[in-house]
Amino acid sequence: MSGLAARQAALVAALTSGAPVPPGFDARRVEVARVALLRKRAGEVARQWPGLAAALGPRWHGVWAGWAATRPTDGSLRDGWDLARELAARDDLPPAAGAELATREATMRYDGTTAPRPRRLPAVRRAAGTIVVQAAGRVRVLRAT
Amino acid sequence: MRRMIPYGVGIGWRPEIAGFVAALPGLRFAEVVAESVHAHGDLPAGLTGLRERGVAVVPHGVKLSLGGAEPVDPARVTHLAAVARRLEAPLVSEHIAYVRAGGVEAGHLLPIPRSREAVDAVVANVRRTREELDVPIALEPIAALFDWPDDELDEAAFLTEILDRSEALLLLDVANVYANARNRGTDPAALFDRLPLERVAYCHVAGGSAHDGVYHDTHTDAVPQEVLNLVAELCARHRPPALMLERDGSYPPAAELTAELDAIAAASGYPAITRAGA
Numbered sequence: 139m140s141g142l143a144a145r146q147a148a149l150v151a152a153l154t155s156g157a158p159v160p161p162g163f164d165a166r167r168v169e170v171a172r173v174a175l176l177r178k179r180a181g182e183v184a185r186q187w188p189g190l191a192a193a194l195g196p197r198w199h200g201v202w203a204g205w206a207a208t209r210p211t212d213g214s215l216r217d218g219w220d221l222a223r224e225l226a227a228r229d230d231l232p233p234a235a236g237a238e239l240a241t242r243e244a245t246m247r248y249d250g251t252t253a254p255r256p257r258r259l260p261a262v263r264r265a266a267g268t269i270v271v272q273a274a275g276r277v278r279v280l281r282a283t
Numbered sequence: 284m285r286r287m288i289p290y291g292v293g294i295g296w297r298p299e300i301a302g303f304v305a306a307l308p309g310l311r312f313a314e315v316v317a318e319s320v321h322a323h324g325d326l327p328a329g330l331t332g333l334r335e336r337g338v339a340v341v342p343h344g345v346k347l348s349l350g351g352a353e354p355v356d357p358a359r360v361t362h363l364a365a366v367a368r369r370l371e372a373p374l375v376s377e378h379i380a381y382v383r384a385g386g387v388e389a390g391h392l393l394p395i396p397r398s399r400e401a402v403d404a405v406v407a408n409v410r411r412t413r414e415e416l417d418v419p420i421a422l423e424p425i426a427a428l429f430d431w432p433d434d435e436l437d438e439a440a441f442l443t444e445i446l447d448r449s450e451a452l453l454l455l456d457v458a459n460v461y462a463n464a465r466n467r468g469t470d471p472a473a474l475f476d477r478l479p480l481e482r483v484a485y486c487h488v489a490g491g492s493a494h495d496g497v498y499h500d501t502h503t504d505a506v507p508q509e510v511l512n513l514v515a516e517l518c519a520r521h522r523p524p525a526l527m528l529e530r531d532g533s534y535p536p537a538a539e540l541t542a543e544l545d546a547i548a549a550a551s552g553y554p555a556i557t558r559a560g561a
Contacts, residue, residue, distance in 0.1 A: 141400070142352040142396070142398075142400050142401060142404060143351075143353055143384065143385070144385075145396075146352055146381055146384035146385075146395070147384040147385035147387065149384070149393065150383070150385070150387050150389045151385075151387065153389060153391075153393070154387060154388075154389060155387075161432075162431075163429060163431070163432055164429050164430075167428055167497070168429050170428055171428040171429060173495070174428065174499055175391050178390070178391065179390055181532060210388055210389070210390070211388050211390040212388075
């Protein structure tokens with residue numbers, strides 16, 4: 139890796155993973171950029187996952203920033219998906235966000251590390267109290283609780 | 284190909300404002316984010332409509348990472364070239380910036396040092412990209428919230444050297460010029476006097492807002508009067524063939540977009556594109 143490549147990588151790490159600001163930079167300005175970047179990502183994820191952002195309401199920005207501060211983006215679809223799964227796993231996904239996650243899970247196959255792909259087979263998925271049934275691409279949302 | 288026929292005032296096409304853009308009677312120039320267009324699948328309906336009307340549509344890449352020390356991804360270059368062919372675009376554009384390093388995506392356009400090493404990296408990547416393109420490429424200097432500690436060149440010398448060595452055109456974002464000058468405490472119009480303005484293929488005009496003591500080039504706020512004044516200063520020196528409104532979110536009512544397009548027309552002296560027969 140050339141000197142420039144390593145230094146570019148160190149700056150990306152400071153902005154996306156919580157790594158220290160490389161020497162010589164204006165740390166205050168880099169911090170402003172880091173926060174602005176998180177805000178921009180929040181908007182992009184909220185567009186992909188409107189149910190998640192709306193269900194978290196006033197908690198959305200804090201929950202997002204806490205989760206994303208040390209995670210570089212994998213694209214807003216996967217970022218929102220990973221966050222929603224993590225919240226669901228610790229029973230912290232609001233019921234109003236259940237249908238959105240369960241629908242995505244039932245219609246697409248996502249292994250957590252590569253791009254989600256459409257499912258070819260029927261599937262039933264449940265999230266935060268909502269059950270979603272998908273067959274031949276048609277989706278039915280059933281409220282379980 | 285340095286000389287372009289003047290297109291006048293244009294707009295960045297986005298799906299959210301496709302209806303508004305389609306209804307602009309005098310529109311001859313639009314831009315679309317290159318990564319949002321499929322190289323082979325159907326074009327978004329709104330873009331097809333613009334092409335049928337003879338509106339020039341320029342693909343604007345945001346993820347090539349021309350300023351990365353690593354070589355550009357050949358698949359991304361191929362995609363940009365394919366989209367340009369599909370749109371029969373007169374040119375393409377990208378940024379003097381990097382967006383990933385060491386396999387990690389920054390999620391944003393990041394500044395590169397104004398150093399000889401960085402100039403070499405950009406020039407090499409632009410050459411790799413131009414090999415696949417059938418049309419010229421215009422390079423856009425970004426708005427940076429911070430600078431690198433080891434800048435060897437000032438902004439004008441840095442940009443001029445990149446353009447000369449890569450034989451690229453300039454996409455001058457007037458709002459970026461304003462944001463950088465405001466955040467660095469320099470004179471925005473002074474930069475115009477030192478740039479090769481005859482190489483400006485087109486201009487971006489966008490809005491922003493100040494917080495945390497810094498002006499942010501958000502593309503989600505109204506265009507400030509100061510930016511419109513700079514448009515007038517630029518056009519008094521050398522009027523670019525096209526100037527376009529770049530809005531990327533928090534879309535306002537149509538009347539506000541209309542007013543911004545008319546303000547750009549007034550500042551540049553081009554005809555308004557929002558009224559039939561204008």
